Amino acid sequence: MRTFSRWLALAACVSGATAYADDNDLRIADFGDPKAMQGGALTNAAANANFRAFARVMGAAITSANLMPPETTGHSAWAVNAELSVVSLPDSVRIPTENPEQPSTVLIPSFHVRKGLPFSLELGGRVGWVEKSSQVVATGEVKWAVNEGFTWLPDVGLRGHVTKLFGARDLSLTVMGLDIGVGKQFPLGGMVTLTPYGGLDLGFVGATTSRLDFDPSRSYEDSTVGDSRGALTGTDNYAKVSFGDNVNQRIYGGVRFIGGVLQLGAELSLTRTGSVETPRADNPNALEDRGLPAVFAFSTTLGLDF
Numbered sequence: 001m002r003t004f005s006r007w008l009a010l011a012a013c014v015s016g017a018t019a020y021a022d023d024n025d026l027r028i029a030d031f032g033d034p035k036a037m038q039g040g041a042l043t044n045a046a047a048n049a050n051f052r053a054f055a056r057v058m059g060a061a062i063t064s065a066n067l068m069p070p071e072t073t074g075h076s077a078w079a080v081n082a083e084l085s086v087v088s089l090p091d092s093v094r095i096p097t098e099n100p101e102q103p104s105t106v107l108i109p110s111f112h113v114r115k116g117l118p119f120s121l122e123l124g125g126r127v128g129w130v131e132k133s134s135q136v137v138a139t140g141e142v143k144w145a146v147n148e149g150f151t152w153l154p155d156v157g158l159r160g161h162v163t164k165l166f167g168a169r170d171l172s173l174t175v176m177g178l179d180i181g182v183g184k185q186f187p188l189g190g191m192v193t194l195t196p197y198g199g200l201d202l203g204f205v206g207a208t209t210s211r212l213d214f215d216p217s218r219s220y221e222d223s224t225v226g227d228s229r230g231a232l233t234g235t236d237n238y239a240k241v242s243f244g245d246n247v248n249q250r251i252y253g254g255v256r257f258i259g260g261v262l263q264l265g266a267e268l269s270l271t272r273t274g275s276v277e278t279p280r281a282d283n284p285n286a287l288e289d290r291g292l293p294a295v296f297a298f299s300t301t302l303g304l305d306f
Contacts, residue, residue, distance in 0.1 A: 021098045021134075022098065022132045022133050022134065023097060023098055023099035023103075023132040023133070024097050024098070024099070024103060024106060024130055024131060024132040024133035024135070025097060025098045025133045025134055025135065025168075025169075026095075026096060026097060026133075026135070026168045026169065026171060027096045027097065027098060028051075028096060028168070028169070028170050028171050028209055028212065028238075029170065029212045029213070029214055030094075030096035031047045031050050031051050031054070031094070031096060031238065032044045032047045032214060033047065033212075033214035033234060033236055034047035034048045034051075034236055034238060034239070035236050036214070042284060045279040045284040045285075046278055046279050046284075047238065048238055048239040049276050049277060049278040049279065049290070050094055051207075051209070051238040051239070051241070052207075052239070052241050052246070052276045053093045053094075053273075053276045053290070053292055054093060054094060054095060054096070055173060055205055055207035055241045055246070056205050056241075056246055056248060056273040056274065056276070056292060057089065057090065057093045057095070057273055057292065057295060058095065058165070058173060059173060059175045059203060059205035059207070059246075059248060060203065060248050060250070060271035060273050060295040061087045061089065061106065061108070061295060061297075062108070062128075062130075062137045062163055062165055062173075062175065063139075063161070063163050063175045063177060063201070063203050063248075063250070063271075064085050064087050064108075064250070064269055064271065064295065064297035064299065065083060065085045065108075065110075065267060065269070065297065065299040066159075066179065066181070066199070066201065066252050066254070066267060066269070067081070067083055067112065067254065067265055067267050067299055067300075067301045068114065068124075068143075068256070068265075069155065069157075069181065069183035069185070069195045069197035069254075069256055070143075070145055070148070070155045070156055070157025070159075070181035070182060070183050070197060070199070071145055071148040071149070071155040071157065071183065071185060071195070072116045072117075072120055072121070072122040072143060072145045072148065072157070073114055073115070073116035073122060073305065074116045075116050075117055075118045075119075076116065077115075077116045077305065077306060078113070078114065078115055078116075078304075078305075078306055079112075079113070079114040079263065079303060079304070079305045079306075080112075080113050080303050080304050081111070081112040081113075081263065081301045081302065081303030081304075082109070082110075082111060082112075082301070082302050082303060083109065083110045083111070083112050083126070083128075083299060083300065083301045083302075084107065084108070084109050084110075084299065084300050084301075085107070085108040085109075085110070085128075085297050085298070085299040086105055086106075086107055086297065086298045086299070087105060087106050087107075087108060087295065087296075087297045088104065088105050088295065088296040088297065089102070089103060089104060089105060089106060089295070090292075090293035090294075090295065091104065092292075092293055093273075093292060093293065106130060106131060107131040108128045108129065108130055108131070108137065109128060109129055109131070110126050110127060110128030110129070110137070111126070111127050111128075112124065112125070112126040112301070112303070113125055113126075119144075120144060120145040120146075120148060121142065121143070121144055121145075122142070122143040122144075122145070123141070123142055124139075124140075124141040124142075124143070125138075125139065125140055125141070126138070126139040126141070127139075130165075133167070134167045135165060135166065135167040135168050136165075136166045136167050137163060137164075137165055137166075138163070138164055138166060139161055139162065139163040140161065140162050141159055141160065141161035141162075142159070142160050142161075143157055143158065143159040143160075144157065144158050144159075145157045146158060154182050154183060154184045155182070155183050155184060155185065155197075156180070156181070156182055157180070157181045157183075158178070158179075158180055159177075159178070159179050159180075159181065159201075160176075160177070160178050161176070161177045161178075161179075162174065162175070162176050162177075163175045163177070170209050170210040170212055171207065171208075171209055171210075172207065172208045172209070173205075173206075173207045174205075174206050174207070174243075175203045175204065175205050175206075175248075176203070176204045176206070176243060177201055177202060177203040177204065178201070178202050179199050179200060179201030179202065179250070180199055180200055181197055181198065181199030182197065182198060182199060183195050183196060183197025183198070184196065184197075191258070191259065191260045192257075192258065192259045192260075193257070193258045194255065194256070194257055195255065195256045195257075195258075196253075196254075196255045197253070197254055197255070197256070198251075198252060198253035198254070199251075199252055199253075200249065200250070200251055200252075201249075201250040201251075201252065202247055202248070202249060202250075203247065203248040203249075203250060203271070204243040204244070204246065204247055205241060205243065205246040205247070205248060206240075206241055206242060206243040206246070207240070207241035208237070208238075208240050208241070209237050209238045210237070211235050211236065211237050212235060212236060212237065212238075213234065213235050214234045214235065214236070215234040215235075218234075246274070247274065248271050248272065248273050248274065249271065249272045249274075250269055250270070250271040250272075251269065251270050251271075251272075252267055252268065252269035252270075253267065253268055253269075254266055254267030254268065254299075255267075256301075258305055261304050261305055261306045262304065262305075263301070263302070263303045263304060263305045264301070264302055265300065265301040266298070266299070266300050266301075267298070267299045267300075267301075268296075268297070268298055268299075269296070269297045269299070270294050270295070270296055271294060271295040271296075271297075272294050273292040273293070273294065273295060274291075274292060275289045275290055275291045275292055276289070276290055276292065277289060277290075278290040
């Protein structure tokens with residue numbers, strides 16, 4: 001019985017830790033009810049636009065690192081790296097977190113594995129964590145080096161990637177991307193090389209939400225009566241953010257150093273997040289384009305190439 005009590009106490013501690021919300025955990029419902037009415041007038045017409053702006057900026061943040069030149073590792077080689085991205089978040093786009101003060105920067109440490117294949121192909125996977133949160137970022141990628149290893153010509157590569165954010169309550173956020181990179185490896189003697197590179201990455205952002213309850217006075221049990229929120233007033237979804245209509249443009253440049261099997265690298269990137277249609281302040285029934293700020297990121301990598 002004493003052993004059972006200890007296991008029960010341990011389970012309670014684990015479940016309590018799981019329920020704890022950290023500073024950077026997202027609160028998607030904080031954008032408010034997009035169909036809130038008062039006196040027959042819509043009072044929160046900008047909620048869907050704010051959600052769409054958030055999705056584009058958050059999509060840029062979780063896809064802010066490439067950290068590899070266009071050349072592949074080679075058909076029998078592996079690359080294993082620990083990475084860190086420092087992402088600057090714009091103040092003018094709301095990121096609804098548990099902390100009332102929106103973070104100006106966020107750290108995303110990650111673990112990145114790449115495997116070379118024949119025919120200048122390469123598969124890779126990256127798993128990262130958004131600091132001070134329960135959110136995990138997972139990326140799968142495939143790269144084809146159109147041209148690599150020629151003495152007088154630069155290396156050129158195409159990379160397709162899919163990134164998904166996990167652990168964000170009531171939110172599904174996915175970014176599908178296609179980038180083209182150009183670089184050139186310069187030998188510095190023996191097994192030492194230096195490779196500057198750069199490229200353009202197009203990220204197609206898609207996001208949806210669960211049906212959200214915007215009534216803070218309603219208990220969780222009341223909000224899930226009948227296993228559905230559809231019949232309750234004050235519940236709704238934000239408008240879907242579609243991949244084809246929300247394209248981010250990321251320009252990046254970096255350098256990689258290899259000495260023996262040791263690999264070091266650094267990269268800067270700037271992501272243009274476009275614009276969203278927002279209701280005008282003087283006439284909520286009319287829309288105007290609101291330009292969104294760019295997202296800057298600095299990323300570093302340390303790993304093994306073998």
